[in-house]
Amino acid sequence: MNLQFSRLTDDYQRMIQVEAMVTEQLTGRQQNATKTLTLHKYEYKLEIIKGSESFKPGLPYSITIKVASQDDTPISDPRVDALLVKHGFSYNHDEFQISSYPIPPTGLVTLTFEAPKNDSIHVLGIEATYRDLTEWFPTVQRALSQSNAYLEAVIKTDNPKVSINSINLKDELLSLCCYLIT
Numbered sequence: 163m164n165l166q167f168s169r170l171t172d173d174y175q176r177m178i179q180v181e182a183m184v185t186e187q188l189t190g191r192q193q194n195a196t197k198t199l200t201l202h203k204y205e206y207k208l209e210i211i212k213g214s215e216s217f218k219p220g221l222p223y224s225i226t227i228k229v230a231s232q233d234d235t236p237i238s239d240p241r242v243d244a245l246l247v248k249h250g251f252s253y254n255h256d257e258f259q260i261s262s263y264p265i266p267p268t269g270l271v272t273l274t275f276e277a278p279k280n281d282s283i284h285v286l287g288i289e290a291t292y293r294d295l296t297e298w299f300p301t302v303q304r305a306l307s308q309s310n311a312y313l314e315a316v317i318k319t320d321n322p323k324v325s326i327n328s329i330n331l332k333d334e335l336l337s338l339c340c341y342l343i344t
Contacts, residue, residue, distance in 0.1 A: 175200055175201060175202045175203065176200070176201050177198055177199070177200055177201075178198070178199050178200075178201060179196060179197070179198050179199075180196070180197050180198075180199060181194065181195075181196045182194060182195050182196075182197075200232075202232045204232075204293075204294070204295045205231060205232060206229065206230065206231050206232070206237055206292060206293070206295060207229075207230060207231075207232060207295070207297075208227060208228070208229055208290050208292055208295060208297040209227070209228040209230070210225055210226070210227055210228070210288070210290075210299045211225065211226040211227070211228055211270075213225060213226075215302075215303075216302060216303050216304060216305040216306075217275070217277045217286050217302050217303075217304060217305065218277060218304075218305045218307075218312035218314070219277050219278060219279045219280065219283065219304065219310070219312065220277065220278075220279040220312060221277060221312055221314050222274045222275065222276055222277070223274070223275050223276075223277050223286065223302070224272060224273065224274045224275075225272070225273055225288070226270050226271065226272045226273070227245065227247070227270070227271045227273065227290050228269055228270055229245060229265050229269045229270075229271065229292055230269050235269075236267065236268050236269025236270070237265060237269050237292075238265055238266060238267040238268075238269065239264065239265040239292075240264050240265075241264060242262060242263075242264050243262040244262070244263065244264050244265045244292065245262065245263045245264075245265055245271055245290060245291070245292050246260065246261075246262050246290065246291040246292075247260070247261050247262070247263065247273060247288065247289070247290050247291075248260050248288070248289040248290075248291075249261075249273075249275060249286065249287065249288045249289070250286070250287055251275075251277065251278060251280075251283045251285065251286050251287075252283070252285070252287065253285060253287065253301075255287070255289075258287065258289070261273075265292075273288075277304075281310065283304065284303065284304045285301045285302065285303060285304065286301065286302040287301050288301075288302070
């Protein structure tokens, strides 16, 4: 059997179907089998794990980038420039900032971006590069608020209890109404 595969040039992956038929020489009995295989252009992949569907101006926005092999085994690369990330609160790539990060043994790199308080900013673009693979992730849209006010709620204890209240506000609010549903 002679199989030749050309290197994938335009697709990140391609499905191929292999069919085999074997004939037993003494009895002439035949058996066949079919198997579908996935060929990948890269031996590794980049995925984004979002914390929120939108960013809120003036508040931090965090995401996690997962670097793994095609079978989801985490990739570790301790080089400080192993993962190159370009991001910007704009559609213009020339305005993007560039950062680099080592990849820990978990293969998960958590990034936090401080979303500027600017009414003209509506999108966050993120691009990541590991070795020769560059992945452009879907843009993150600005959260909609008629008042342009956003609230960040953080639980600061491992064991929160009902009736123990503590609210820290980043900005002054005219009023705040909370309902605790248990």
